[in-house]
Amino acid sequence: xxxxxxxxxxxxxxxxxxxxxxxxxxxxxxxxxxxxxxxxxxxxxxxxxxxxxxxxxxxxxxxxxxxxxxxxxxx
Numbered sequence: 005x006x007x008x009x010x011x012x013x014x015x016x017x018x019x020x021x022x023x024x025x026x027x028x029x030x031x032x033x034x035x036x037x038x039x040x041x042x043x044x045x046x047x048x049x050x051x052x053x054x055x056x057x058x059x060x061x062x063x064x065x066x067x068x069x070x071x072x073x074x075x076x077x078x079x
Contacts, residue, residue: 006078011042013072018053020062032065042071 015038022033037056040049046069053067 008076008078010074010076011071012074013038014040014042014044015070016040016049016053016056017068017070018057018060019065019068020057020060021065022062030065033062035060040069 015036018035018037019032020035022031025031035056049069050067054064057064057067
């Protein structure tokens with residue numbers, strides 16, 4: 005059985021460090037930006053994430069892309 009993957013939605017996540025917890029581990033919070041075009045390339049999303057991260061008061065812990073993919077059986 006062949007499966008076709010269709011990306012239907014994407015979002016950009018800029019993770020920031022928001023202090024430490026009681027055990028001394030970093031607390032990471034996500035800033036989510038939805039409405040990202042599924043066809044957007046990784047290099048462009050990284051550049052946008054870095055630009056958004058530079059506007060944050062908290063240090064950036066990472067930049068991620070999250071995709072929602074429909075799986076359909078190919079005939």
